[in-house]
Amino acid sequence: MLTKLLWLNILVSSVLLANAANRPPSFFYSAKGKAAFVDLLSADYTVDYYVEGKKGLATSELQFKMLEDGFPVLECDNDVIVAYIDNAKVETEKIDLPGKVGKMTLIKKYLSKGTYNILIRNEIKKNIAFEEKGVQSSFWMSDLDRGSKGYLEKYLPTNMEYDQYKMNLKIQIQGGKAEQIVYTNGELISAKNDAYEISFPEYFNASSVYFHLTLKNRFVEIRDSYKSIVDGTEFPLVIYSPNKSLTEDLHKDALKILKELEGDYGKWPHQSVVIYGIGRAWLGGMEYAGATRTDLNALGHELHHSYFARGVMPANGDAGWIDEAIARWRDNKYPVRKTFSAQANLGNRSPYLKTTHIKSYTHGMKFISYLASKVGGKDALKSLLARLVDTRVFKPIQNKDFINHLETSSKANLKNLFNKHVLNIRANIQEREKNHSIEENPYHLPETEEFQLSTL
Numbered sequence: 001m002l003t004k005l006l007w008l009n010i011l012v013s014s015v016l017l018a019n020a021a022n023r024p025p026s027f028f029y030s031a032k033g034k035a036a037f038v039d040l041l042s043a044d045y046t047v048d049y050y051v052e053g054k055k056g057l058a059t060s061e062l063q064f065k066m067l068e069d070g071f072p073v074l075e076c077d078n079d080v081i082v083a084y085i086d087n088a089k090v091e092t093e094k095i096d097l098p099g100k101v102g103k104m105t106l107i108k109k110y111l112s113k114g115t116y117n118i119l120i121r122n123e124i125k126k127n128i129a130f131e132e133k134g135v136q137s138s139f140w141m142s143d144l145d146r147g148s149k150g151y152l153e154k155y156l157p158t159n160m161e162y163d164q165y166k167m168n169l170k171i172q173i174q175g176g177k178a179e180q181i182v183y184t185n186g187e188l189i190s191a192k193n194d195a196y197e198i199s200f201p202e203y204f205n206a207s208s209v210y211f212h213l214t215l216k217n218r219f220v221e222i223r224d225s226y227k228s229i230v231d232g233t234e235f236p237l238v239i240y241s242p243n244k245s246l247t248e249d250l251h252k253d254a255l256k257i258l259k260e261l262e263g264d265y266g267k268w269p270h271q272s273v274v275i276y277g278i279g280r281a282w283l284g285g286m287e288y289a290g291a292t293r294t295d296l297n298a299l300g301h302e303l304h305h306s307y308f309a310r311g312v313m314p315a316n317g318d319a320g321w322i323d324e325a326i327a328r329w330r331d332n333k334y335p336v337r338k339t340f341s342a343q344a345n346l347g348n349r350s351p352y353l354k355t356t357h358i359k360s361y362t363h364g365m366k367f368i369s370y371l372a373s374k375v376g377g378k379d380a381l382k383s384l385l386a387r388l389v390d391t392r393v394f395k396p397i398q399n400k401d402f403i404n405h406l407e408t409s410s411k412a413n414l415k416n417l418f419n420k421h422v423l424n425i426r427a428n429i430q431e432r433e434k435n436h437s438i439e440e441n442p443y444h445l446p447e448t449e450e451f452q453l454s455t456l
């Protein structure tokens with residue numbers, strides 16, 4: 001994600017194994033048992049939009065695996081209307097994560113190891129609007145701990161970012177009279193005006209999905225393709241925005257940026273490119289897998305995230321600083337620093353944290369510049385990052401995986417540098433004070449719910 005401040009300052013089994021290794025430890029719930037993180041295997045989501053009644057209702061059928069005995073926890077921000085496990089009704093409860101760093105939805109049924117099905121019904125209340133006898137609904141997300149934060153859980157039951165699973169999304173519009181259109185980074189299996197079916201790849205997680213259901217003709221779009229400079233593959237390219245000149249400028253820039261990124265980090269890792277332009281500058285953007293909702297200025301930053309963030313994926317909030325630091329390093333034209341003394345804790349906070357540290361953009365970026373000088377310069381670090389994409393794309397990483405990759409590939413000893421400058425638990429207190437006095441300035445306005453609604 002790129003915010004206003006910055007511009008101013010500035011395959012199935014292997015997937016399952018990785019998911020299991022990256023989940024946070026289970027934690028105390030009650031004397032009857034622990035709260036346990038699960039492994040989602042698949043989700044069939046159906047969203048019914050009732051135009052007359054002005055309501056969006058989701059029915060989600062999830063298959064999940066209990067990797068240990070306990071009470072399963074899932075991500076679901078909305079109130080659960082009703083839930084069933086293997087056809088038996090179950091109660092749910094919102095509980096605090098250890099350290100109160102966030103909330104999860106606990107299913108009040110003790111389960112032993114094994115595979116289960118759960119059906120959950122909830123209303124979708126965020127980023128939804130009924131007008132002109134149609135519906136507008138989007139799954140806008142934010143990874144920052146302010147403003148309108150949250151991933152897919154703002155709309156549908158899902159899991160934390162460590163978990164990748166196969167998703168299918170059915171959309172049904174009841175009683176609509178308007179012409180509708182869906183923009184998505186999934187495969188559109190069927191598209192009628194009032195019914196859509198979208199299939200997402202199995203490596204997607206809660207932060208990958210791009211979904212924007214809107215009124216047709218609201219936006220000016222360009223449908224083109226991007227031809228890979230690596231092997232000639234043609235990727236569908238869809239660009240849309242409220243006006244023609246912005247769409248054209250995004251198109252022009254996107255073709256240039258995609259070439260640049262492919263030159264540095266290899267072939268575009270996604271199946272398509274979707275770009276929604278919300279303005280020219282000062283609005284920032286948000287990344288999705290092979291997609292972005294962004295201003296023209298932030299386009300390069302957000303497309304870069306399709307390599308780092310939604311390509312090489314953070315396994316949790318503590319790994320979230322990595323992609324922001326690397327994206328800012330690119331925005332700043334890959335500077336190299338010989339010295340660096342500042343210490344912070346961007347990624348050693350809690351395995352339960354879901355959000356990215358705000359100083360990733362500044363302190364994190366400086367650390368990456370410093371790291372470049374330790375591994376042989378700008379080009380040396382860029383090629384280590386390209387190798388990371390090559391070997392770890394769509395495999396969620398933690399800090400230890402990032403460090404291991406860099407150390408193994410460069411033969412440099414880097415662990416201590418990370419521990420001192422970006423994973424330093426002793427830097428906590430000082431950093432928090434600074435955050436409040438300096439970082440929280442009036443220019444860093446959060447992406448509010450009103451702002452997100454205005455871009456439906």
Ligand SMILES: [Zn+2]
Pocket residue numbers: 001002301305323324327
């Ligand atoms: Zn970003």
